[in-house]
Amino acid sequence: MTAAVRMKSITKIYPETQKRANDQVDFTLLPAEILSLAGENGAGKSTLMKILYGLISCDSGEILVHGQPFAHPSPIEAGKRGIGMVHQHFMLVEEFTVTENVVLGEESTAPTGLLDRRQNRQRVAALIEKHHFSLSPDDRVMSLSVGQKQQVEILKMLMRDVNILILDEPTSVLTQLEIDSLFTTLRKLQSHGVSIILITHKLHEIKNISDRVAVMREGRMVGVYETAEVSEEDIARAMMGDEGLSVVRKERRQLNLDPVLSVAHLSLIRHNQDHPLLDDISFTVHPGEILGCAAISGNGLGQLESVLLGNLPVSSGEILYHDEVLTSVHHTATTRKRGIPFVPSDRLFTGCSLSAKVSDNVIATSRKRFFPPFNVSRKEIESYTSHLIETYGISATPSAPIGTLSGGGIQKVILAREIERIRDLIICCEPTWGLDVNSTAFIHRQIVQLRNDGVGVLLISSNIDEILALADRLLVFSRGSVSARFSASQMASLTKEELSPFLLGKKRMEVEGA
Amino acid sequence: MRKIERFSVLEYFVRSLFGILAIVLLSVIMLIAAIFLLSDQPLTSIASFFAGPFSSLYAIGNMIDHAVPLAIGAVGIALAMRSGNMNIGGEGQVYAGALVTTIVALALPGWGLTGILVALAASMLVSGSVATLSGWLRERWNVSDLITTFLLSNIIILVVDYMVAYPFVDPQTNLISTRFVDPSYHLLIILPPSQLNIALCIALVCVLVAHLFLYRSRTGFELRMVGDNEEFARYAGVDHRLYRILPMTLSGALYGLGGALAILGTYHATIKGFSAGMGWNALLVALIARFKPAAIIPAALFFAYIDAGARSAMFYSDVTYEIAYIVQAVIFFLISSSILQRIALGRRRV
Known part of the structure; x- marks a missing residue:
C-alpha cells in the first residue's frame, strides 16, 4: 500500500531565529486514516504542515505524495495533488454567500463567459446534501456560526476533490456540539477515502477521533502511536518530555x-x-x-x-x-x-496591544503609578518590566512588541501584570x-x-x-x-x-x- | 491569527528606515527621469533643482521657512493618527487659522507681543473647534471623521475665500487679499535677507513637546493605547471617548497655528488661496515621518527642499513648477501603498 504522504528527513531552520523548527523529521500518512499531529506550541507541527502544503520550503528533505515526488511545493501545486488545508483562522469572504465562497476560483461559467449562478448553486447544494452539512447555499458567510464557517472551509476543499486534508487546530473555536458534528463529518470523509491530518494539542480529542497520533517536541518527531494503544497520559508525557505532568x-x-x-x-x-x-x-x-x-x-x-x-x-x-x-x-x-x-478571554485583542512593547503592555493597567502624570525617564518602566519577566519566567525583552511572543508568553505577561495589582x-x-x-x-x-x-x-x-x-x-x-x-x-x-x-x-x- | 515576524528592535528600526529611504530615493529617480523627458537642457535643470535651494543664505532660509507650517501641521496629524483618528481637513483649518490671525491683527493694531499671542490663540481656538466638531460627530453618532473633516474643510475654504474677497478685501491692491498687518505683528526674522523667522523655534518646540507628550505623559500613553488597540484601552479603563475628541482638537489647533505663523512670519496678509496645498503637504510630511514627531523635522525639510528645488528649476531652466507635483505624487503613491515598507519588513500579507 502506498502511503498518501511520506516526508523524509525534513529540516527547516528559520533564518530570523536560527531555530531548528523541524529537525530530520520523518512523517507518514496512510490512505484513509485520521492522524493527529500533536505537540506543544512551538513544537514544529505547523511548520511541518506548512511545508507539506507548500506555504514554506524546507532546507532539506524529500516529500512523496501518493508515491510521486513532490519537488516544488506551492499551495497551487498542493491543490493539484489533492492536498487541502483548513487554517485555524478562516479564509472566507464574509460578504459572499456560501456558494460564492465555495466556488471561488472554480466557478462554472455560462457560454457568455458570465457566472452561471444556477449551476454553481446546484453544485454546492449537491455537495452540502452529500455530506449532510447544516448549511444553505444562499446564506451569507457573515451570518453563519463559527462551526458553520468551518463547514464552508471544508466544502471548499471537497469542491476541489481533496484527498489529503490538513486541519489546523480545528476545534479551538468550536462548541462541544460543533466539535461532535465536525468529528462525524471527518469520519464520513474518511470512509470516502480521504486521509486527514489534525494539528492539535487536545489530548481527549486525539483519543476520540484519530487512528494514529504523531507527537512532535522541539522540532523532532518523538513518536508515532496507534491511538488505541496509548493513554492520554502517555501522549502528554511524549509531548512534554521528562518534566512530567x-x-x-x-x-x-x-x-x-x-x-x-x-x-x-x-x-x-x-x-x-x-x-x-x-x-x-x-x-x-x-x-x-x-x-x-x-x-x-x-x-x-x-x-x-x-x-x-x-x-x-x-x-x-x-x-x-x-x-x-x-x-x-x-x-x-x-x-x-x-x-x-482582570484576565480577559480574548488575550490577543482585549488583553494586550500586539504592536506595542511588552513594557507598555505591562504598565497599561497601572498608568497612574508610572505616569504621575509625567515621567521623563523610562528607566523605572523598563526595570519594572524586567523584574516581572524574571519573576514569572517569561522569555521576552521589555522593548520587543508583545506580538512577537508565543501565545503562552503573552498570557503570562497579562497574568503577571494583573497579579501585581491584586x-x-x-x-x-x-x-x-x-x-x-x-x-x-x-x-x-x-x-x-x-x-x-x-x-x-x-x-x-x-x-x-x-x-x-x-x-x-x-x-x-x-x-x-x-x-x-x-x-x-x-x-x-x-x-x-x-x-x-x-x-x-x-x-x-x-x-x-x- | 495575525502573523508578526520576529525581528530584533534594531533590525526592525533599520528595516523601516530602509523603507523610507527607498521611497525617497525612488522619488528622486523619478524626478530625474521626468526632467530628462520634459527638459531640453536636462543637466542645467537637474543642477538648478538640486543645488538651487542651497545657492544662497536667502534660498536656504526661505526653504526652511516653508518647512515650518508643514512641520507644525504634521505634528497635529501625528497626534490624530496615533490615536486612531483622521484629520484630512488641514487645507481649511490652515486657511481659517490664517484669516483669524489676520483679522485679530487688523482689529488690534499696535498691540505687539500681546496681540501676537491673542491672534495665535484665536486661530488655534477656531481651527481647533472645527476639528473638535468632527471628533464629536464621530464620538456621538459614529460619523466618519475622514468625511466630515474633508467636507467641513471645503466649506471653510469657500467661506474664507468670500471673507478675503469681500468684507476684508484691501481695495488698494490688485490681489484678492486682506490689508497687511502692521509691523508690530511681524515675527522676528532670524536669517536676513530670507524670510526665516522665529516661527521655526515654535515648530521645534511643538515637535519636542509632542514627542514628550506622546512618550512621557500619561495622557500621551493613553492616546497611543487607544490608537494601537481601542478594545485593549477600554479594557484597561481608558476613557476612549475622550481620545476621539482631544487629539482632533489638538490637530486642528496645530493646523490653525501653522496658518497663523505663516501670516505673521511670512505673508503678513491673507491672500486668496495662499495656503493651498499646505494641509495636504503636512499630511504627506506626517506620513513620511510615519507619525513619529522626531522624524517630522527631516521629513518637512525634505519636502520643502523638493518644493524649493522645483521653484529654482522653474526659475533657471525650462521646466515648470508642476515637476514638484510629480515628485509629491510619487511619494504619496509609494507611501500610501506602503509596498516598499512591507517588503522591507518581510511581510507579504497582513
Whole structure:
C-alpha cells in the first residue's frame, strides 16, 4: 500500500531565529486514516504542515505524495495533488454567500463567459446534501456560526476533490456540539477515502477521533502511536518530555469572611433574543477561594465577562465590590475604572496591544503609578518590566512588541501584570485557552497560589477539566441561567459525568442562593 | 491569527528606515527621469533643482521657512493618527487659522507681543473647534471623521475665500487679499535677507513637546493605547471617548497655528488661496515621518527642499513648477501603498 504522504528527513531552520523548527523529521500518512499531529506550541507541527502544503520550503528533505515526488511545493501545486488545508483562522469572504465562497476560483461559467449562478448553486447544494452539512447555499458567510464557517472551509476543499486534508487546530473555536458534528463529518470523509491530518494539542480529542497520533517536541518527531494503544497520559508525557505532568494540588481552606465580589440578580435581556442572555444570576466570591463559572461556550459566559468588563449595560441587578456598587442599571464600565485585576478571554485583542512593547503592555493597567502624570525617564518602566519577566519566567525583552511572543508568553505577561495589582480579587476568563501543557500548568499554579494567599478568584471557563481541578465552589451556566451550584464539600467528589447534564441543560438544580 | 515576524528592535528600526529611504530615493529617480523627458537642457535643470535651494543664505532660509507650517501641521496629524483618528481637513483649518490671525491683527493694531499671542490663540481656538466638531460627530453618532473633516474643510475654504474677497478685501491692491498687518505683528526674522523667522523655534518646540507628550505623559500613553488597540484601552479603563475628541482638537489647533505663523512670519496678509496645498503637504510630511514627531523635522525639510528645488528649476531652466507635483505624487503613491515598507519588513500579507 502506498502511503498518501511520506516526508523524509525534513529540516527547516528559520533564518530570523536560527531555530531548528523541524529537525530530520520523518512523517507518514496512510490512505484513509485520521492522524493527529500533536505537540506543544512551538513544537514544529505547523511548520511541518506548512511545508507539506507548500506555504514554506524546507532546507532539506524529500516529500512523496501518493508515491510521486513532490519537488516544488506551492499551495497551487498542493491543490493539484489533492492536498487541502483548513487554517485555524478562516479564509472566507464574509460578504459572499456560501456558494460564492465555495466556488471561488472554480466557478462554472455560462457560454457568455458570465457566472452561471444556477449551476454553481446546484453544485454546492449537491455537495452540502452529500455530506449532510447544516448549511444553505444562499446564506451569507457573515451570518453563519463559527462551526458553520468551518463547514464552508471544508466544502471548499471537497469542491476541489481533496484527498489529503490538513486541519489546523480545528476545534479551538468550536462548541462541544460543533466539535461532535465536525468529528462525524471527518469520519464520513474518511470512509470516502480521504486521509486527514489534525494539528492539535487536545489530548481527549486525539483519543476520540484519530487512528494514529504523531507527537512532535522541539522540532523532532518523538513518536508515532496507534491511538488505541496509548493513554492520554502517555501522549502528554511524549509531548512534554521528562518534566512530567505537574498536577495542581489544592489544600482546601474554610474561610468565613465577607464577600469581595457580589453579583445580585443580574439579568441581560436583548429584544431580538428569545431568551435572556443572562437570567437572574447571583453569586458571591469570598477571599481565599476560587469560584468557578462553567458552561459550554455560547451559554452566557461571554456575556457575563462583557458585563463584568462594563462592555454591556445590564438590564437589571447589580455588581458590588465589597459594599461599593460597580455596575447597575444606572452605571456601567466602572469595574475597570475601579482597577479590579482582570484576565480577559480574548488575550490577543482585549488583553494586550500586539504592536506595542511588552513594557507598555505591562504598565497599561497601572498608568497612574508610572505616569504621575509625567515621567521623563523610562528607566523605572523598563526595570519594572524586567523584574516581572524574571519573576514569572517569561522569555521576552521589555522593548520587543508583545506580538512577537508565543501565545503562552503573552498570557503570562497579562497574568503577571494583573497579579501585581491584586488587592483581594481577580477575575480570570478562559485563562489557559489554546495554551500548551506547560503554560497551562504554570497558570494553574499561579491561580492556586493566589487563592492560598487569601485572594478571591472568579474563574470563568468553558474548560471543564480546568474548572474541576481548580474551583472550590462551582456555578454551572446553561442558556444564560445557573443550572447547578456545587458547594466546596460537593466539589471533592464531582466528576465530569455528573456535570454534563447540567452543562447541556438537561437537568437543573433547584437551590437557594449560594 | 495575525502573523508578526520576529525581528530584533534594531533590525526592525533599520528595516523601516530602509523603507523610507527607498521611497525617497525612488522619488528622486523619478524626478530625474521626468526632467530628462520634459527638459531640453536636462543637466542645467537637474543642477538648478538640486543645488538651487542651497545657492544662497536667502534660498536656504526661505526653504526652511516653508518647512515650518508643514512641520507644525504634521505634528497635529501625528497626534490624530496615533490615536486612531483622521484629520484630512488641514487645507481649511490652515486657511481659517490664517484669516483669524489676520483679522485679530487688523482689529488690534499696535498691540505687539500681546496681540501676537491673542491672534495665535484665536486661530488655534477656531481651527481647533472645527476639528473638535468632527471628533464629536464621530464620538456621538459614529460619523466618519475622514468625511466630515474633508467636507467641513471645503466649506471653510469657500467661506474664507468670500471673507478675503469681500468684507476684508484691501481695495488698494490688485490681489484678492486682506490689508497687511502692521509691523508690530511681524515675527522676528532670524536669517536676513530670507524670510526665516522665529516661527521655526515654535515648530521645534511643538515637535519636542509632542514627542514628550506622546512618550512621557500619561495622557500621551493613553492616546497611543487607544490608537494601537481601542478594545485593549477600554479594557484597561481608558476613557476612549475622550481620545476621539482631544487629539482632533489638538490637530486642528496645530493646523490653525501653522496658518497663523505663516501670516505673521511670512505673508503678513491673507491672500486668496495662499495656503493651498499646505494641509495636504503636512499630511504627506506626517506620513513620511510615519507619525513619529522626531522624524517630522527631516521629513518637512525634505519636502520643502523638493518644493524649493522645483521653484529654482522653474526659475533657471525650462521646466515648470508642476515637476514638484510629480515628485509629491510619487511619494504619496509609494507611501500610501506602503509596498516598499512591507517588503522591507518581510511581510507579504497582513
